[in-house]
Structure formats: structure tokens, C-alpha cells
Amino acid sequence: MTAEPIYTATSAELELASAWHGGQSSMLYAVASTGALSRGTIRAGRSDAEWSHDLVLQLQHELSETLEGMEREGFTFDAGTVREWLRKLEPIAYTLERACELEADAAELEQ
Numbered sequence: 621m622t623a624e625p626i627y628t629a630t631s632a633e634l635e636l637a638s639a640w641h642g643g644q645s646s647m648l649y650a651v652a653s654t655g656a657l658s659r660g661t662i663r664a665g666r667s668d669a670e671w672s673h674d675l676v677l678q679l680q681h682e683l684s685e686t687l688e689g690m691e692r693e694g695f696t697f698d699a700g701t702v703r704e705w706l707r708k709l710e711p712i713a714y715t716l717e718r719a720c721e722l723e724a725d726a727a728e729l730e731q
Contacts, residue, residue, distance in 0.1 A: 625656035626672045627679075627712060632701045640686050640698070647679040648686070667723055673716035680709050 629637060629651050641648035651657055657679055659671050666674075687702045689695075 623659040623661070623668070625658045626675060626716075627709065628656040633705050636698050636701050636705075640690075642682070647675065647682045651679070667720070669716055669719035669723055673713065673720055676709055676713045676716060680706060680713060683709075 634652065634655055637648040637652035641652050643649060647657065657675055659668060659675065683702050683706050687699060687706070690699050690702065
């Protein structure tokens with residue numbers, strides 16, 4: 621069972637994820653197989669915000685590496701999709717980072 625999606629891919633992003641993922645341990649594979657980026661249920665004591673933030677950061681990293689590979693190999697036809705996807709993930713990553721900071725502040729106040 622998975623949690624509500626952190627991000628749901630567009631059809632162009634889903635197609636890109638299917639074509640460019642690096643195998644089952646890849647964030648792009650996760651998106652390609654489910655159509656979304658979701659938390660799942662096992663996260664070793666981490667909060668939803670921490671886990672979600674980590675997943676978004678991993679996806680951003682993988683997309684950046686994919687973009688570099690595309691540009692290096694001359695496959696620029698999908699580069700615009702990657703750049704747009706990265707732009708859309710920025711506010712999500714920022715919001716989740718802020719949520720993690722607020723959780724840490726609240727935990728500090730409880731002590």
C-alpha cells in the first residue's frame with residue numbers, strides 16, 4: 621500500500637521515465653511503474669515530510685543526471701521535458717524542506 625502521491629507525472633514525463641529509468645532502484649522506474657512518486661510504507665522512523673523530501677531530492681538528482689546524459693549524447697528532444705519537470709519539482713522540494721524544518725522546531729520545543 622502506498623501513500624497519496626507526492627507528485628503525479630504527466631504523460632510526457634511518464635513516457636520519459638519509461639525510456640530513461642536506470643532499473644528497479646531508480647526513482648524514474650518508480651514513476652514509470654506507478655505514474656507517480658509516492659512514499660510507500662517502510663521508512664525507518666522518518667516522518668512523512670522527511671521521507672517525501674528525500675524522494676523528491678533523489679528524483680531531482682536522477683533527472684539532472686539524465687539531462688546531462690541526454691545533452692552529452694545529443695538526445696535533446698526530451699531535454700525540455702526534463703527541464704520542465706525539474707522546474708515543477710523545485711517548489712515541492714522547498715515546501716517539504718520547510719516542513720522538515722518546522723517538524724524539527726516543534727520537536728525542539730517539546731523537549
